[in-house]
Amino acid sequence: MPKIYLGEAIGLVLKTLPIVWVRLGSYLVLGLGLGVYAAVFFGIGWLLGQLWAPLGFVVFLVALGGAFWVVDLAGKYWFHLLRAAHTAVMTEFITTGRGPATGQLAYGRQQVMSRFADTSILFGVGLLVDGVVKFVVRTFTRIASILPVPGVDSLGKFLERVATMSTTYVDEAILSRAYAKREQNVWSVARDGVVLYAQAWKPILANAVVLALLSYAEFVLFLVLLGLPALGIAAVAPALGPALGIAALIGAWMLKLALSDAVSLAATLLAYHRATEDMEPNAEWVAKLEGASDKFRELGRKAAAAVTPAAAAAPAPATEAVSAAAGTEEAAAELT
Numbered sequence: 001m002p003k004i005y006l007g008e009a010i011g012l013v014l015k016t017l018p019i020v021w022v023r024l025g026s027y028l029v030l031g032l033g034l035g036v037y038a039a040v041f042f043g044i045g046w047l048l049g050q051l052w053a054p055l056g057f058v059v060f061l062v063a064l065g066g067a068f069w070v071v072d073l074a075g076k077y078w079f080h081l082l083r084a085a086h087t088a089v090m091t092e093f094i095t096t097g098r099g100p101a102t103g104q105l106a107y108g109r110q111q112v113m114s115r116f117a118d119t120s121i122l123f124g125v126g127l128l129v130d131g132v133v134k135f136v137v138r139t140f141t142r143i144a145s146i147l148p149v150p151g152v153d154s155l156g157k158f159l160e161r162v163a164t165m166s167t168t169y170v171d172e173a174i175l176s177r178a179y180a181k182r183e184q185n186v187w188s189v190a191r192d193g194v195v196l197y198a199q200a201w202k203p204i205l206a207n208a209v210v211l212a213l214l215s216y217a218e219f220v221l222f223l224v225l226l227g228l229p230a231l232g233i234a235a236v237a238p239a240l241g242p243a244l245g246i247a248a249l250i251g252a253w254m255l256k257l258a259l260s261d262a263v264s265l266a267a268t269l270l271a272y273h274r275a276t277e278d279m280e281p282n283a284e285w286v287a288k289l290e291g292a293s294d295k296f297r298e299l300g301r302k303a304a305a306a307v308t309p310a311a312a313a314a315p316a317p318a319t320e321a322v323s324a325a326a327g328t329e330e331a332a333a334e335l336t
Helices: 006-015 017-051 053-096 104-115 119-145 152-165 167-175 186-199 201-236 238-275 283-292 294-305 309-313 318-335
Strands: none
Touching (some): 006 017, 006 053, 006 238, 017 238, 053 104, 053 167, 053 238, 119 152, 119 167, 119 201, 167 238, 201 238
């Protein structure tokens, strides 16, 4: 059984309650917004369905697609930055044993923006790291599928899917090295972080997989806790049943994202920093990844091209700043 640092992770989340409250509030706003959105489109779909049934179904599909678009947009911008800020604050607790002297949210935001001056840089680094991590995960989990044991092929594919789903936490742990090392060249930090992950992947991945599964079990628990009162109200007022069901689903998912995912992230950060403590990137692993992963090679090129911390401290001409920003946007566009 892998060490999942669950107790320490809960303690770490409790130490970062100011950001946890912001997460809860943000997901509450998103959940309420989705609830109102669903109610409006449900009503429109029902009315149009009375005129012509297929029209109501079309409205339902459009509304569903719109909801996914809204959630994806919020996730890519506000929630992505919020998670990065939370990661920075938790990394400070893990590596120094104490929290920031200033407000946690302000400190987390400052740490993120000082290293990822533009959101496109954060997304660009994240996409490359995600690609390399998933490559490493697929490489190791596919080993099980080639063993000559009945049923192992299906088990290997299942493990690969679960492991790939859990890499969100691993990506954040790798990027947290930029905060731990006080490093400004995030491309170089990400490259070294991926190599260290490949060297010490077992406890980190096992931790992330177990926590990913636990987070979905917690979603079911939240759904039961919210669903039982909804069923009770629906028994008295059947007309409210569909709306209450949707509200319970949205509420349970928002609680999972705000609370369960915060604990999973904290535990993965702990596992990563403990497993890679005092380790240095191995040249053999660097060569293996260079030869097998396009995204890893891209990380290397970006790291070599990035300015050094000393050069970054010097004032850059306006034309160079504009050129660098344009190059970052082009790199992010190539990855999407």
